Amino acid sequence: MVGGAMIADAAHFCVVGHPNKGKSSIVSTLTENDSIQIGVESGTTRQADSFSFIADNRLLLALTDTPGFQRARQVLAWLQQQTVAPHERAARVRAFLDVAEHRQAFPDEVALLTPVMQGAGIIYVTDASGPVSASDLAEMEILRWTGQPRMAVINPMAGSTHQDEWRQTLNQYFQWVRVFDPMSAQLDSRLQLLRAMNELADPAQQRALKRLIQHLETRESGRLSQFAQQLAAYWCGQITLTLDAARLQSGQSPEEALQQSLNKAEESRFQQWMQQCGYSRLELETQLNWVKGFNQLMDTEQWSFWGLKSKELMVVSAATGAAAGSLFDVGTGGSSLLLGAITGGILGTAGGWLVSQQQPGSRLSIPGIKKQHKIGPVKHPNFPFVVMARSLSFLNLLWSRTHAQRDALQLEVKASTWSQAEQVRLLRWAKQLQSDKWSDKSQQALEAWIVAQLSENTDQSAE
Template sequence: MTAVSIPQLCVVGHPNKGKSSIVSTLAENDSVRIGVESGTTRHADTFEFIVQGRVMLALTDTPGFQRARQVLAWLQAEAVSPSQRPERVRAFLARPEHRQRFPDECELLDPIMAGAGILYVVDAAQPVTAADEAEMEILRWTGQPRMAVINPMDPEHADPDQAWQRTLNQYFQWVRVFNPLTAALPARQSLLRAVGELTAGWSQPINRLCRQLEQRDRERLQAVSHALGAYWSEQLTLRLPLDKAPEAVVKAEEQLRQQLNAQEQLFFHQLAVDWGHRQAALQQTTPWDLTGAELMQTETWYLWGLRQHELLLVAGSAGAAGGLAVDVGLGGSSLLLGALSGGVLGTAGGWLASRERRPNWLGRLAGGREKRFAGPVRHPNFPLVVMARALTLTQQLWLRPHARRDILALRTSAEAWSRSDQVRLLQWARALQRPYTPGLTTPSRKWTASAQQKLVSWIHDTLNDRLQRAWEEQTDKVWRHDEHKPAD
């Protein structure tokens, strides 16, 4: 095979073994068509993996084998030496009638015989069949560098005696286990480095690709820390105009909730676009009925930050105000807005509710001045809620392989932040929210660029620690075979 500057891989195998999912995850491309029905891929289609504007890898998604045993029978009908087998495969492709009779086999063999390496995909939960062996023998006849990937589509029913491993070792230079629906960067890098060992000339570009991915992640972490810090500050300082209508309070509640939800959706959407998840969607829940008597119970606060008794301790340590939901006004005075001393969550939340009742009137300030603004949400748990959701959302999207097509649902649980971290967040929130300059919707100058940078640095370190733990957990769970297995 002639050395190439850009490694090219043809992903092949039987239908419904996850070939397209592997292409999507390795190429970080969610436009690759994936379906549960057999025959989703009908034609060979090449996807380029571009990093920093440069093509680093080409992956060709192919139809599955349909008549492997008949093709192998044709190849073996004429005795040839091992060195002549690739020419025999080319002779098979040169026959016009084979294009009609074996369209899928021709589609997948064309790019291989044009110089692509082979990534053969199997399902560990299925037994090895004669058709599988015929496919592997055909691929060996091509003479191209080849690697096998065991896709644990159903890990609970994977082959306990590793028959696949022993069989694949006879046909392929490397054998790896790789789940395209869970593989984060370390798992992908491990697979790519094995690809780099398939043939001369691939090691250097693959190593360069892995280094660039690491550099990209460092830059991504820095960028998203700034973006998340700006988003958190915006949520905590959000204020909306309040008109003079009698229904102004109820209207302001709804508008404030919608705006907080919209800003969370915008934050998610921008990350998804920047990271190539253009088809990703964040799960929406039914909005809480803010006019009803039943609202979100305080017992569920722990899901987002602190338990109620802990919240009071941390809030007291931070000097944060308790029992105040939303500021409504000009200057330093405030009036409880809504039936609660909680705050607005985001998409999955609604309001954090206490057992306080909604006042049925809107007061005036001394001197006859009416309140003109609704917001910000001042409940001391609200900063922790917003940060917990944003960090969780960022982590889940970061670790999400591009082969995933399900709606992203936040899996937020009780935070493991130290008491000092919780106090620090609440102190930053207090500095952001108090006081406001009358007539302005931006925070006062007490919140400085230096304070914002400290917030960004905290987010950077916290998110980095969470990602590192997630990668370590995934590495511990991955079924890996790191020994080099030369083909016979």
């Protein structure tokens, strides 16, 4: 049941096992739901609850998260009180559920066996961190008595030191046994699990699972170009962002206003990506935890972490300014730095270099309000790097994350890892944008470069 309605034609599996073995984490990753409670303490999940994966308005998969087995040996003893032929075992489990007192005596077992006996398949979760105990065996035996399709997952959360022993035992009770880590499972291993569910399920559920597998595959291949286009559009928007000076709130400095708008644009872009990937509550952190308020684009004092250090910046800026000269001709610095905006030293703190106030009639004025002064765009040569590094980093992390991971996102420093030729390219693109020389070709080249950056990361995380 999901939301009180019977699940017709959707695949339905119940995630069961000992307390605190990562059951909820698995449900969270497979249904892409980061609102499911996961906790270090045993007994986080107190009642069975179903979560669904809906694609194109169709409920394709329902997973029931359950509390862990608490009294498996006693339940098995009750089941075995009578001599029961193998074909009568499922009926015996039903009889167990029909005894009203069992709801008080065995609330967790009743909660997890009820959906199974209503037709759900079983995903049994263990971390294989200790030897197989008598109560573990009782759990597996009870599940075998249900007669429902059964698969087992070893969640390697605590080293899984007894994997061989567990694997051999699980093979006796389950039709499919694999390692699955809900914290790091990329699409490939999720698909592997779904394909196994597909093999075990009945024909109606198989249709739903096939549709789900196809949906995930198509979505993944579409995401690369979708994200690249979105990132390119966002970057171009930030590089050329200007404000109308006449609309400044009183007492607000042009720098403040522009910084606010740029921060907002980043925040809103990040929020949209979060939503697209199904995250409802992600926090942004940095690897420099001791610096407070370090998580906004326009924390300019910290730009050298995301962007380039002063020396690198000097070299790359000079190379970009020197049209036909040597790429590394630092001697052309000063006058040929990006857009000629830097005169007082590249690493001046937030101040005059950040903003150019254009005169009426300048190229970047918006038609209709040409007479107004424009604030922006930001001309510091590190700005294009910082915007790109932060957003690429955010997207990479988001993409390789699973919904069971609940720690804050820690952006990584990126711009300095790009080759000097790439850095020069980025600055040239920024320069073209700011001088109105942007072309479709530049746009395509920028998107292709972003695709390469994103693919590099997804390839690495799949290894």
